[in-house]
Amino acid sequence: AQRVTQPEKLLSVFKGAPVELKCNYSYSGSPELFWYVQYSRQRLQLLLRHISRESIKGFTADLNKGETSFHLKKPFAQEEDSAMYYCALSECWETSGSRLTFGEGTQLTVNP
Amino acid sequence: EPEVTQTPSHQVTQMGQEVILRCVPISNHLYFYWYRQILGQKVEFLVSFYNNEISEKSEIFDDQFSVERPDGSNFTLKIRSTKLEDSAMYFCASSTVSESDQPQHFGDGTRLSIL
Incomplete structure (x- = not known):
């Protein structure tokens, strides 16, 4: 069965410091991975997905199949990055939808 | 930008009572899902729905749960x-x-x- 692990429940950094939120996964197939973010009192929002290989709000994430990881990184954290971050793995069934398996989430706090 | 809307934002119910949670998915979307998050725990998949039927459900989604798309916009x-x-x-x-x-x-x- 697929599993997503985010080892850090809480992460606190200072503004301008680099940040890395860890995500490891376990999946027998070819994984599709996402990072979702939840700002205070707001909905879960897609931050980025590995297939698009894009940078959103300065965040990047690289899929490392050898280490089964999809860590989220940002070189210079901003206070507005403070939020809950969820790593998620998507399992797809033919034409009938997909299921997201979420990690436990990491609460990032960026201090001034 | 179109959004998924859910009502109510907070529902308080007595144990043993029936409750219906409502959702209006984005209008051109075809696949619908419910997830739940118990306080302090991770977000868990409950069920997916496509073409007016359940396509996949988790072990959490037992006989007490049901989903429906009663009209062209709501998903309950x-x-x-x-x-x-x-x-x-x-x-x-x-x-x-x-x-x-x-x-x-x-x-x-x-x-x-x-x-």
Whole structure:
């Protein structure tokens, strides 16, 4: 069965410091991975997905199949990055939808 | 930008009562989902729905749960006889296609409190 692990429940950094939120996964197939973010009192929002290989709000994430990881990184954290971050793995069934398996989430706090 | 909307934002219900949580998915989306998050725990998949039927459900989604798309816009989750352990945040999501690289868009959630 697929599993997503985010080892850090809480992460606190200072503004301008680099940040890395860890995500490891376990999946027998070819994984599709996402990072979702939840700002205070707001909905879960897609931050980025590995297939698009894009940078959103300065965040990047690289899929490392050898280490089964999809860590989220940002070189210079901003206070507005403070939020809950969820790593998620998507399992797809033919034409009938997909299921997201979420990690436990990491609460990032960026201090001034 | 179109959004998934959920009502109510907070529902308080007595144990044993039926509750219906409502969702309006994004209009051109075809795949609908319910997830729940018990306080302090991870977001868990409950069920997916496509073409007016359940396409996949988790072990959490037992006979007490049902989903329905009663009209062209609403997607509901019903819990027939609520238990204390049903207290959680329930999220509705929708997506355009089933490919696993396509993102699911989430609503704000309904906080369900069972007394």
